[in-house]
Structures are given as C-alpha cells and as structure tokens.
Amino acid sequence: MENSRRDLGPLPGPDINADARTYWAAAAEERLVVQCCDECGIYRFYPRPLCPDCASDQATWTEVSGQGRVHTFTIVHRAPNKEFQAITPYVIALIDLDEGPRMMANIWATTPLRWPLATGSALSSKSAMAAPGCRSSSAPGINQYAPQQGHYRWRW
C-alpha cells in the first residue's frame, strides 16, 4: 500500500509559527517528535515553552514511535476548502500516542466510503481502532504514514 501525495490530492500545507517550527521541520523529515519535560518526564503536545503539568521551561524534543490508538473520529463530508473538498469524505481522528499525548490526524482507508471504523465495536480499545506499526512513507510535505498489514495509515 504505497502512499503518495497523489492519493491525497494537493492538500494545503500547515501554517507554522515559532512554537510549531521544530515539529514541522521534523515532520518534513518524516520524524514524529514531541516535547518531553526534563523535570517531570511527561510528553506534551502541542509544543509550547512551559510544561502544562509542572511549568518547567526545560524540555527535550523526542522522537516517538508513531504508534497509538484512535480515541474518536469523524467522517467529514463538508470541507473547509476546495482541496479537502476534493477528497471528501475523509477521516479526522484524535489519536492517543503510546507515549501519552493526544493529537489530531487524518486516517486514510483504501476505500473511504466503506470506512471500517464506522461500526460500533471498532471503537473498542482492543480492536482494530488501534493504529500501531505505522511506518513512514515517502510522501513529501506533511508526513504520511502507511500501515503494516491490517492497520490503518494516518497522516500527522
């Protein structure tokens, strides 16, 4: 299941400010990095200068596994712009990384209209809602992740 920019259409790239720069620079190299607090050891997302748990201003950017579980999702039919409208319906999910932080992502199914997550049982934490074993693809720009067999690819 090779992933490419063509699969997704020309989606707009992210806006990037100073807080976000390190994250997206790593993403351009297909590395998923989050900050880890040097004092309390808690991983945080989204990036910011103070730890939301202990207010320490010391943190280290750390590459994480890219494995996690889908906490919730929606299948979007009404998009904010023509680029996303061209790929409707698409899935937006909140994914809990194994390291702790929650982040928003797209999940791409091979046949979007038959999205397998739409069954109630799929939301079980022990089910295929988990998206482990993601490996990076060769997609440029915003990172794309493709699944190992039986898993879903997600785009963060």
Add this chain to the structure above:
Amino acid sequence: MLRNKVIIAGVGDSDIGKVPDMSGLALNAQAAKRALDDAGMRMKDVDGLLTAYSLTEPYFMLGTVLAEYLGLQPTYCASLVVGGGTPGAALHHAAMAVTTGQAKVVLVTCGENRATGQSRDEAVNALTQVGHPYFENPYGPLVPAFYAMVTQRYMHEFGTQREDLAHVAVRARHHAVRHPNSPMKSEITVDDVLASKPIAEPLNMLDCCFISDAAGAFIVTTPDRAADLANRPAWLWGIGECHTHEHITLAPSLTEFGAVQSGSQAYEMAGVGPKDIDFAELYHCFTIVPIIEAEELGLAERVSGGELFASGETAIEGRLPINTHGGLLSYAQAGASGGIHGIVEAVRQLRGGESARQVPKHDIALIHNEGGVLSWHCTMILGRDKR
C-alpha cells in the same frame, strides 16, 4: 456571592433570520432599544456596556465601537470573547460591575449578521477559526467535525443513539414554530433529521445549528431599580463558570466537561438543586450538546440525557421544558448571540404570558452557555422572585 444582588431589568432581540437591510451593529442597536423599552429605561440610563465580537464586522475594540454607535460614553465597557457563551460571561461580569458600583445599569448586547453579512466562503472561513491553526486546521476540520468527534465518543461510551440526537432537533423545531419571531415555520421529524445531508458523521445537517442574522440584549442593574421598571425583572440567584480547554485536542475528556463545575457553583450560590429547576435553556449548537449538558447539570442521569429528549419530558407541557424558544438549532445562531437568546427567553418565561410556548411552572430557570468545543461553560440560575 451574587445571589439577590442583581436583576435583569429588560430583554430584547432583533429581527431574526435573514435581515439583509440591517448591519450587524444595527441588529445590536435594535435589540438594545427593545431591551431598554422592555425595562422602561432610556439609553441615557446606561453607564455600562458589554458586547462580544463580530466576524462579519470585525472592528478593533468592538465594545467601544458599539458605545460610539449607540451614543454612549460609559464608565464601564468591554468586548468579551468566549464564543457563543459570551452572553453568560457578560452577565457574570455585569453582575460584578453593578454590585461593586462600577456601573449602575449595564447593557449587554451580542450578535451579528452572520447569514447575510458574509459570503459563503467567508462563513466557512469563519468556522475554521475555532480549530488550532497549527495542529488541527492542517487536517481539514470545520466546527461540526469537532462536535462530531465528541458525539462519536459519547455514543461509544454511553450508548447514546442516533435517534436520541434527532429527537433533540425535532423538539427544538416544535418549540421554535410556536415563537412569533422564529424564522422556522414548519415541523420536522426524526426521519427528516436522519435523512438530512451528512456533514461530519454522525452529525447530519439537521443536527447542526443554522446561521442567522440575529442579536439579543439584556439590561443588568441592582434590585433597588425593580420598582421603577416597565416589566417584572428576573433575579439572578446563581452563576458559575468553568474553563477546561480551548481546542478539542487538549480537552481533558470527551465525555466529561466543565458544566459539572459551573453548574455546581451556580446551584450552590442559588441554594437550589437540579430538582428545583422548572425549565432550562441549554446551549444547543449541535444535537449532542444539550444531552451532555442535561446530564452534567443533573437534569438527567448520566447516560439518560438522550432519553430525556426522546421521551417528550422536555416539551413545553412536559416535566422539564428545555429550549422553549427553539434554541440555536431552530431559533437563532449568530456567533456570540448563540447564548443570549436563552437568557432572553428565560426572562420572558419567568414573567409568564408567552401564550403558545409558555411553560406552566415558571419560578426557577436554568440557562447554560458554552463556547468553543465545550471548552468554556457558564451556568446561570434565575428566579421569578427574590430568593
């Protein structure tokens, strides 16, 4: 402690729906004039002004702009921004202002011309402002997608049914068609909701509020003015707020929100509990929202919020009438005006005389406002009399 310290002396709303011949500021002015008339006050009685924000007319310093527009030179004036819940925040701030003598009479007015004051693209663009610009918007969400994700998780954890959501919309419309100022004139069915166009699954078009031109206003003052008013005032018994997050990605939970905390503060201040509430005006931007709020505010048991709406108990003649004007789903939603129409409606219901939609028991009202993605909560309890 604000119990019995403040009254709402008058309420008003603007023309509602599609009002292309009025600017957003004009809608606010119309609502303000109607609220002052309702109170039996004049514009020159106003020495405090609180408003919200406008996406269609994004003036810098909107509070000061509105004061200028109305010919006011207030000693207390600000624009607040906590989304559709801004009117609740404004009531809280106004109450503190009049009890501490910062102002004697505070006019609160919120709303804008969302339906006709912007192009469709601008409207959609406005809806992206709720998402985090760097870590949510790259994935293509609009506001309904955020609430859809809440809905999905809620259904998963608590078994809320798609039909339960639809009943919320059907009930709202049933009430709105009884309101003389409502733009909605025809009933809808559960099947209509389930068959409406999918927006962000599991939410369909009729699970989502529609965009209006609308403004609402109310007048906050101290009880010593009560005897001079043109109409019966409503008494502020209790009010509470809670802020837990802004972006859904950082919500501490998708099934437990800040309404528990804001509600318990309001109940404690008022010295009443959920069982004492005669009717409620809950926030209503998507069908899942009043279900969650009813549960968090103790108006329904956890897990049974959906049944509350499906059972008919929230009808005008039911055990606990909810959203008696139709709420955001079927009455009006114009940005920050979202929460104000519930406050206006509660004051009218407390007085009585609302004919086709008058609730039979109308001594104690609960109003709940929220902003963002269930990010910010304000619960208000108003009484027909002094507590």
